[in-house]
Amino acid sequence: MIGQALNRVDGPSKVVGRATYAYEHWEAGQPLYGFIVGATIGKGSIARIDTESAEQAPGVRMVMTHLNAPEQGARDESIPFEYWRAQPELTGPDIDHYGQPVALVVAATFEQARAAAGLVDVEYTGGRGRFDFAEQEDEVYIPKVVNAGLPTDTAVGDFDAGFDSAEVRVDQYYTTPYEFSQPMEPNACLAEPRDEDLFVYVSCQIVNAAQASVAATLGIDPERVHIVAPFVGGGFGSKLGIHSETILAALAATVLRRPVKVAMTRQQIFQLVGMRPTSSQRVRLGAGQDGRLAAIAHDVTMHTNPDVEYAEQTAATTRSLYAAPHRLTSHRLAPLDLPRGTDVRAPGEAPGMLAVESAMDELAHALVMDPVELRIRNEPTVDPERAVPYSDRHLVDCLREGARRFGWENRPATPASARDGRWLVGYGMSAAIRGHFQGPTTARVRLEADGTAVVQTDMTDIGTGTYTVLTQVAADGLGLPPERVRIDLGRSDLPTSWGSGGSWGATNSCTATHRACAALRAKLLDSACADARSPLHGLDPADAVFSDGDVSIAGATEALSEIVARGHPEGVEAEGQVRYMGDDPNYTDYSINTYGAHFAEVGVDVDTAEVRLRRMLGVFSVGRVFNSKTTRSQLIGGMIWGVGAALEEEAVVDSRSGAFVNRDFAGYLVPVHADIPDVDAVVLDSYDDKANPLGAKGVGELGICGSGASVANAVFNATGVRVRDFPITIEKLLPGLPPMDA
Known part of the structure; x- marks a missing residue:
C-alpha cells in the first residue's frame, strides 16, 4: 500500500464542497465580521485616530484601536521557535511598516465592516523610513544564528589562499527580490467564545503553535484555546505562524462575547504576512583546469525587520553540496522598515541555489566543460564541512539519469548557436539538495x-x-x-x-x-x-x-x-x-538530505527577448515514497515555482512609503498553465534507513531547489546573456541579445 498512486481520499469532499476551510465554518451560528485598517505610512506614529464616524456607520459593533485594545502578552524571545510566541497587535501608536494594523472594524456584515473601515480617520507623524536595500550597506550586522538554528558563518581550510591560487575563478554577485507565498486560501479566522474557552477556526500549518501563540497573546491557559484546522488551502510557509487576522478576531470575540470572522484581502496579505527577504549573494568558485573545486565561498546579505529578526539560511546548502578543501559561508542582515521576513517555500535553499547553481554554470562555461560533468567531478565522499558520512546520497545518479532522459547530449555547446525560426534555443541544468528535518x-x-x-x-x-x-x-x-x-x-x-x-x-x-x-x-x-x-x-x-x-x-x-x-x-x-532531530543520534552522525537534478529547455524570441519554457525535467532521490502520485505533484509544483523565481516573481517596494507597489496578481506575476507546457518529475528508487524506520524523506520543497537556476542557465545557453539580477525580465535580457542575422 505504501508507495502506490492512491487517489486523494479527501478529493471527493473537496470536489463537492464538504471540505470546510477556516472562513467557511458556521458552527457558531451568525458571526460578526471584522475588517483590518492598515497604516498608510511605512514609519512613524499615530498622532490622532478618529473612529466616531466609523462607529456610527450601519451595523458597526466596535472599532478597536491601540486606545481600547485589551492588554496582551509580549513576544518572548526565549521561546526557541517564533511561531509559538505571542503575536500582539494594536499595542501602541508606533508604525513599523506600511499596512500595519491600526484598527479593526467589527460589524454585522463584511460589507458593513469594510465600508466603515474607510471612515476611520488617522493622522500620522511620519518618520524617515529605511526602505531601500541598496542604501543600507552601512548598517549590515551579523546575526547570532540563522533560520533553523544553523550557524551564521562557517569556514574550512584557508579560502583566500585556495581561491587566489586557483587556475580558474568565478567571482559574481547575484540578487534576488522580495517574494511571497500567496496560497490560494487567504489568511482567515473565525474566533468563537464559549464560556471560558475560545474556539479558533484558523488557516494554519502548525496547530500547536497556533494554540500556544493565541494563548500567550491573550494571556489565557492554552487548555482554554481550541484550534480547529481540518483543511488548509495552501501555506508554503506563510501559515507556519498565525497573523494579525487571528489575533484581532480573537481579541474582538473575547471583548464582544460573540463569534467574529476576519479575513485578509489579497492586497493585505502582501503587507501583513511576511515575505522572502531580498538578497545580495556573492559566490566565489576557484577550480583547476580539470574542473575540481579548490575553494568555494557563499556570502549573503539580506533584509530584516529591525524589531523581528529573520535570517534566511541562504548559504546553508552550499556547505554540503560540493567537495572543496577551502570553504567559506556567511550571512549578514540589513535592517529595513518593511514587513518581517518569513519562511517561504524552501527558505534559504531556493534563493541560495539560484545563485550557486548559476555560478557553477559560469564556471563550466569558463572551463569549456559540460555542466553535468563539472558537478560529477566535485561529488564529495563525506559532508565537506561536517566531516560525517551521507546517509543516502544519489545526486550523481540523478544527474546521469536526468541527462539521459532529457537528451542532454543535444545541448548546444556554444551559447546563442541554436535557433528554431525566430527563437533562440538553449538547454540548462542544475543540481538540487535540501536538508531533511525531523520534529516531535x-x-x-x-x-x-x-x-x-x-x-x-x-x-x-x-x-x-x-x-x-x-x-x-x-x-x-x-x-x-x-x-x-x-x-x-x-x-x-x-x-x-x-x-x-x-x-x-x-x-x-x-x-x-x-x-x-x-x-x-x-x-x-x-x-x-x-x-x-x-x-x-x-x-x-x-x-x-x-x-x-x-x-x-x-x-x-x-x-x-x-x-x-x-x-x-x-x-x-x-x-x-x-x-526532535537534535535528540536523534542519526542526525548528528550523518548528513541527511534529499537530492535532485533539473534540466530545462527554453526559447527566447530574438526580437522581443520574451522567454518561453519549452520543456523541463527533474530527477530526484527522496528515499522511500509514500504515494507516487502526490509525490510527483509536489515536485512538479516546486519546479514550476522555480520557473517563477527565475522569470517572473518580484515584489517592488515604493522607496517613499515602504508599500509594495504590485500587491495583487495583476502586478505580482506567477506562472500560469500557459507558461508551463511540458514538465515531468521522476523519482529514483531509494530507502534512507538513517532518516526514519520508513526510509522516507521530505519531498515538497526539493522541487524548487535549483529549478530556477536550470532555467536561468538555459537562457544563457540560448542567448549568451548572463542575467544575475533575478528575475530575468525582458529589459535585462534584450540589450544583450545577438542581432537577428548573427
Missing part, C-alpha cells in the same frame, strides 16, 4: 470494534495529501483496505505534531503512525494469543501476518474485528512518537 510528533491509532481504524494527530493537510498518505501507512501497518481507515486531523485536542512545513510533515506524521500501528499490532496479538477462545491461542505472535482485515499465524486466521469485539469491546488504541 505523536499519532494515535485506534481500532474500533467493527475493525475500522482511526488515525488521530493535530497534523494539518495544506493540500499536500496528508489524509491520503496517513491512510496508506495505517492500512499497510494494520493490513486493512484503505476504505476501512479514517484520518482525524487539525484539532488541538488531538496528539501534538510539528505540523506541515519544512517538508517534515509527512515523514514525521507517517513515522509516528507507523510506530502506533506496530504498538497496536502488539496489543492485538497479546490479546488473541492469550485468549483460549481465539484460533490464534498459544501461537507465536512473531509469525503473524496482517492482511485484508485479518491476522494469520501458521495457517490459523482471525478477523481483527473479532479480536477487538471480544477483548476490547470499546476499541483499542496505541500511540507512536517521533523525537
Whole structure:
C-alpha cells in the first residue's frame, strides 16, 4: 500500500464542497465580521485616530484601536521557535511598516465592516523610513544564528589562499527580490467564545503553535484555546505562524462575547504576512583546469525587520553540496522598515541555489566543460564541512539519469548557436539538495470494534495529501483496505505534531503512525494469543501476518474485528512518537538530505527577448515514497515555482512609503498553465534507513531547489546573456541579445 498512486481520499469532499476551510465554518451560528485598517505610512506614529464616524456607520459593533485594545502578552524571545510566541497587535501608536494594523472594524456584515473601515480617520507623524536595500550597506550586522538554528558563518581550510591560487575563478554577485507565498486560501479566522474557552477556526500549518501563540497573546491557559484546522488551502510557509487576522478576531470575540470572522484581502496579505527577504549573494568558485573545486565561498546579505529578526539560511546548502578543501559561508542582515521576513517555500535553499547553481554554470562555461560533468567531478565522499558520512546520497545518479532522459547530449555547446525560426534555443541544468528535518510528533491509532481504524494527530493537510498518505501507512501497518481507515486531523485536542512545513510533515506524521500501528499490532496479538477462545491461542505472535482485515499465524486466521469485539469491546488504541532531530543520534552522525537534478529547455524570441519554457525535467532521490502520485505533484509544483523565481516573481517596494507597489496578481506575476507546457518529475528508487524506520524523506520543497537556476542557465545557453539580477525580465535580457542575422 505504501508507495502506490492512491487517489486523494479527501478529493471527493473537496470536489463537492464538504471540505470546510477556516472562513467557511458556521458552527457558531451568525458571526460578526471584522475588517483590518492598515497604516498608510511605512514609519512613524499615530498622532490622532478618529473612529466616531466609523462607529456610527450601519451595523458597526466596535472599532478597536491601540486606545481600547485589551492588554496582551509580549513576544518572548526565549521561546526557541517564533511561531509559538505571542503575536500582539494594536499595542501602541508606533508604525513599523506600511499596512500595519491600526484598527479593526467589527460589524454585522463584511460589507458593513469594510465600508466603515474607510471612515476611520488617522493622522500620522511620519518618520524617515529605511526602505531601500541598496542604501543600507552601512548598517549590515551579523546575526547570532540563522533560520533553523544553523550557524551564521562557517569556514574550512584557508579560502583566500585556495581561491587566489586557483587556475580558474568565478567571482559574481547575484540578487534576488522580495517574494511571497500567496496560497490560494487567504489568511482567515473565525474566533468563537464559549464560556471560558475560545474556539479558533484558523488557516494554519502548525496547530500547536497556533494554540500556544493565541494563548500567550491573550494571556489565557492554552487548555482554554481550541484550534480547529481540518483543511488548509495552501501555506508554503506563510501559515507556519498565525497573523494579525487571528489575533484581532480573537481579541474582538473575547471583548464582544460573540463569534467574529476576519479575513485578509489579497492586497493585505502582501503587507501583513511576511515575505522572502531580498538578497545580495556573492559566490566565489576557484577550480583547476580539470574542473575540481579548490575553494568555494557563499556570502549573503539580506533584509530584516529591525524589531523581528529573520535570517534566511541562504548559504546553508552550499556547505554540503560540493567537495572543496577551502570553504567559506556567511550571512549578514540589513535592517529595513518593511514587513518581517518569513519562511517561504524552501527558505534559504531556493534563493541560495539560484545563485550557486548559476555560478557553477559560469564556471563550466569558463572551463569549456559540460555542466553535468563539472558537478560529477566535485561529488564529495563525506559532508565537506561536517566531516560525517551521507546517509543516502544519489545526486550523481540523478544527474546521469536526468541527462539521459532529457537528451542532454543535444545541448548546444556554444551559447546563442541554436535557433528554431525566430527563437533562440538553449538547454540548462542544475543540481538540487535540501536538508531533511525531523520534529516531535505523536499519532494515535485506534481500532474500533467493527475493525475500522482511526488515525488521530493535530497534523494539518495544506493540500499536500496528508489524509491520503496517513491512510496508506495505517492500512499497510494494520493490513486493512484503505476504505476501512479514517484520518482525524487539525484539532488541538488531538496528539501534538510539528505540523506541515519544512517538508517534515509527512515523514514525521507517517513515522509516528507507523510506530502506533506496530504498538497496536502488539496489543492485538497479546490479546488473541492469550485468549483460549481465539484460533490464534498459544501461537507465536512473531509469525503473524496482517492482511485484508485479518491476522494469520501458521495457517490459523482471525478477523481483527473479532479480536477487538471480544477483548476490547470499546476499541483499542496505541500511540507512536517521533523525537526532535537534535535528540536523534542519526542526525548528528550523518548528513541527511534529499537530492535532485533539473534540466530545462527554453526559447527566447530574438526580437522581443520574451522567454518561453519549452520543456523541463527533474530527477530526484527522496528515499522511500509514500504515494507516487502526490509525490510527483509536489515536485512538479516546486519546479514550476522555480520557473517563477527565475522569470517572473518580484515584489517592488515604493522607496517613499515602504508599500509594495504590485500587491495583487495583476502586478505580482506567477506562472500560469500557459507558461508551463511540458514538465515531468521522476523519482529514483531509494530507502534512507538513517532518516526514519520508513526510509522516507521530505519531498515538497526539493522541487524548487535549483529549478530556477536550470532555467536561468538555459537562457544563457540560448542567448549568451548572463542575467544575475533575478528575475530575468525582458529589459535585462534584450540589450544583450545577438542581432537577428548573427
